[in-house]
Amino acid sequence: MEEKGYTRAKNLAYRYLTARPRSLAELVSYLEKKEIPQDYITPLVEDLKSYGYIDDRKFAATYARYLIQTRGLSRYALRFELKRKGVSEADIEAGLEELFREDDTEDEDEVALRIAKRKMESMKGVDREKARRRLTDYLRRRGYGFGIIAKILRD
Numbered sequence: 001m002e003e004k005g006y007t008r009a010k011n012l013a014y015r016y017l018t019a020r021p022r023s024l025a026e027l028v029s030y031l032e033k034k035e036i037p038q039d040y041i042t043p044l045v046e047d048l049k050s051y052g053y054i055d056d057r058k059f060a061a062t063y064a065r066y067l068i069q070t071r072g073l074s075r076y077a078l079r080f081e082l083k084r085k086g087v088s089e090a091d092i093e094a095g096l097e098e099l100f101r102e103d104d105t106e107d108e109d110e111v112a113l114r115i116a117k118r119k120m121e122s123m124k125g126v127d128r129e130k131a132r133r134r135l136t137d138y139l140r141r142r143g144y145g146f147g148i149i150a151k152i153l154r155d
Helices: 004-019 022-032 038-051 058-073 075-084 090-102 108-121 126-140 144-153
Strands: none
Touching: 004 022, 004 038, 022 038, 058 075, 058 090, 058 126, 058 144, 108 126, 126 144
């Protein structure tokens, strides 16, 4: 393996990982787009894993927390987004389990209620029935089931 090529790959990876946490699939895809040979990617990924710079389980928990805080997504929608990022099903499950086990994490009902209140604030002058329909659609797009939506609409 050529030392210069590996060093270039390592520098690209470090720069890419400093912007925000990334999944393994995102990093590999990025390096492939930069035309880094697979001969460099494989050992580099192993090194980065051993240093703790890439951990899909930790990425799943961190990214899911971010999506809950910023977009108020449900567990279902979080799974979809993490799959889109290339995270394995096992890492998604472990990451979400770790996240929802923490005391400071809102449960799904609390998140849905928080974003529903925010949405209702923006629909102050809208007809009651139209507002209910819009709120239902809004929550459905974020992956919430009808059980949670019905509970929010009753309150």
